[in-house]
Amino acid sequence: MAEKMPAIVKTKPAYGAELVEVDVPKPGPGEVLIRVLATSICGTDLHIYEWNEWAQSRIKPPQIMGHEVAGEVVEVGPGVDTLEVGDYISAETHIVCGKCYACQRGQYHVCQNTKIFGVDMDGVFATYAIVPAQNAWKNPKGMKPEYATLQEPLGNAVDTVLSGPIAGRSTLITGAGPLGLLGITVAKASGAYPVIVSEPSEFRRELAKKVGADYVVNPIEEDPVKFVMDVTDGKGVDVFLEFSGAPKALEQGLKAVTPAGRVSLLGLFPREVTFDINNLVIFKALEVHGITGRHIWNTWITVSRLIQSGKLNLDPIITHKYRGFDDFEEAFELMRAGKTGKVVFFPKE
Missing domain, CATH: 3.90.180.10 (Medium-chain alcohol dehydrogenases, catalytic domain)
Structure with a gap:
């Protein structure tokens, strides 16, 4: 050596x-x-x-x-x-x-x-x-x-997606960076439908489609809240998964999630975030999860088995x-x- x-x-x-x-x-x-x-x-x-x-x-x-x-x-x-x-x-x-x-x-x-x-x-x-x-x-x-x-970052995505029920749930993912892309494939492998992704980068929107997103929206050109409401017939999504760390995306996601829906936050924000917590969280009775790290070693077991199952679309x-x-x-x-x-x-x- x-x-x-x-x-x-x-x-x-x-x-x-x-x-x-x-x-x-x-x-x-x-x-x-x-x-x-x-x-x-x-x-x-x-x-x-x-x-x-x-x-x-x-x-x-x-x-x-x-x-x-x-x-x-x-x-x-x-x-x-x-x-x-x-x-x-x-x-x-x-x-x-x-x-x-x-x-x-x-x-x-x-x-x-x-x-x-x-x-x-x-x-x-x-x-x-x-x-x-x-x-x-x-x-x-x-x-x-x-x-x-x-597997280490995939563990972050797994804990974000699977912190509550996901199979058959309509889901909004904000941010299609590397972690958001991992979140998309975990959500799809776990039975979420439809999976809607909000991402400003054209390059990453195309990646989101390759990974399996059912709908992709550019939040710079379209109102993602209206987009979600149109896709869900005005109900809003059951699950909101925040990967971007963008304050505006957080606010949009909270508006787009249905009352009594689930919110999981992984993205790290560059500064303190201010939003209408009364109307966007409390009065909507949202279930909010903060995600950090991975559960040692439970998440690793899940991650390894998901990879071995072949159900994750990792290559794109x-x-x-x-x-x-x-x-x-x-x-x-x-x-x-x-x-x-x-x-x-x-x-x-």
Whole structure:
């Protein structure tokens, strides 16, 4: 094994990142070293690349970026008896304390002391990466690496779509970015009908159609609330799933959902949001869910089985594949421009 490896590193507190040579890490107690087979860009990685206000408050350069990963165990650290060299794994990227009140109740996805790969410690945009053994998820040998690396974000989509009944429910999805696209295929695989998608980007509206959306609306040119009411004969949708993080989309979705309907919110908003909560939530008796992370490990079981079932339409969502990291800047700039679905890197040996 080489002593050095290429890695995408946030080297300084400014826009962008650099591809640099770094030492191959050694696994400590309770850790394994993996050879990264595939790793994908998340919206969080884009925020770090752009160096937005959240990143400035959280990230401490220099630091290897990235947290979505699939890889092969190549070295096992002291005290690890649940994994061995050759295991094919993905990683739950939220490292939990196991001691706080949330963890004591089994609510690990809202651990009060959560740390995240590529956010609070070095990440996985590299040839090799460290994974705590407690965070490793063993994959079926036949699962494609590009699917295996999607399981972490797919878990977000699964928890958003399946936080309440969905089969046979009319559904509005706002935002057809990578997570919204994953939400579309999960909703369709779970029996939602019709699935209506509101998305301003023409590129992503076309992707939404390929993934299986029944109706797609451009909220810049049409009123999505009227569109929904026309499709549902004035009833409104049973389920509203918010993936965009756009305040206007949130308000439109709340107007479009039927009284006593279900709302699940995953998109992160850039600022405080103001809307008529009395008329749009309270008087409508809406059931509102905030979604974060993934339920450990229940969501992973669901995600893995959904992929193995063949019912998820994942290929159209993976729009860009890169061999190695040399063109990482192009990948990030395309994401910034809204011209990608999911972007996957396959590191070179």
